[in-house]
Amino acid sequence: MTSACISTLAIFFTLSGLRAQSVTQPKDQITVAEGNPLTVKCTYSFSGSPYLFWYVQYPNQGLQFLLKYITGDSLVKGSYGFEAEFNKSQTSFHLKKPSVLGSDSAVYFCAGSDTVVG
Ligand SMILES: *[C@@H]1O[C@H](CO)[C@@H](O)[C@H](O)[C@H]1NC(C)=O
Numbered sequence: 001m002t003s004a005c006i007s008t009l010a011i012f013f014t015l016s017g018l019r020a021q022s023v024t025q026p027k028d029q030i031t032v033a034e035g036n037p038l039t040v041k042c043t044y045s046f047s048g049s050p051y052l053f054w055y056v057q058y059p060n061q062g063l064q065f066l067l068k069y070i071t072g073d074s075l076v077k078g079s080y081g082f083e084a085e086f087n088k089s090q091t092s093f094h095l096k097k098p099s100v101l102g103s104d105s106a107v108y109f110c111a112g113s114d115t116v117v118g
Helices: none
Strands: 002-014 022-024 029-033 038-040 044-047 051-057 064-067 076-077 083-087 092-097 104-115
Touching: 002 038, 029 038, 044 092, 051 083, 051 092, 064 076, 064 083, 092 104
Parallel strands: 002 104
Antiparallel strands: 002 022, 002 029, 022 044, 038 092, 051 064, 051 104, 076 083, 083 092
């Protein structure tokens, strides 16, 4: 059976202030059999309202934007059938896909920011 090999990285970028803030992904590598649901976890530690992003990097390719949470509906739908739910009480923004494909093998980046430019 084909599996998807999922790696994760967390980055936090800030353009202002020196507050202690971070995003965290508890596991850095997971393997999921094709057809199974995928959850890539991301929690943040943040004072104030964060902007949260998911990016994906497929093998031998550049970073691609998947989805973002700025404000409004906490369930965000993105590219390739991915979605993520912002949960303020859990301080989480887990990336989910109901049925994984082998081609979902990639590095997934959870990112947080206190500032959005533009
Ligand atoms: C946040 O997560 C908790 C625990 O999983 C859940 O009970 C709650 O309904 C979630 N809140 C939202 C807004 O999804």
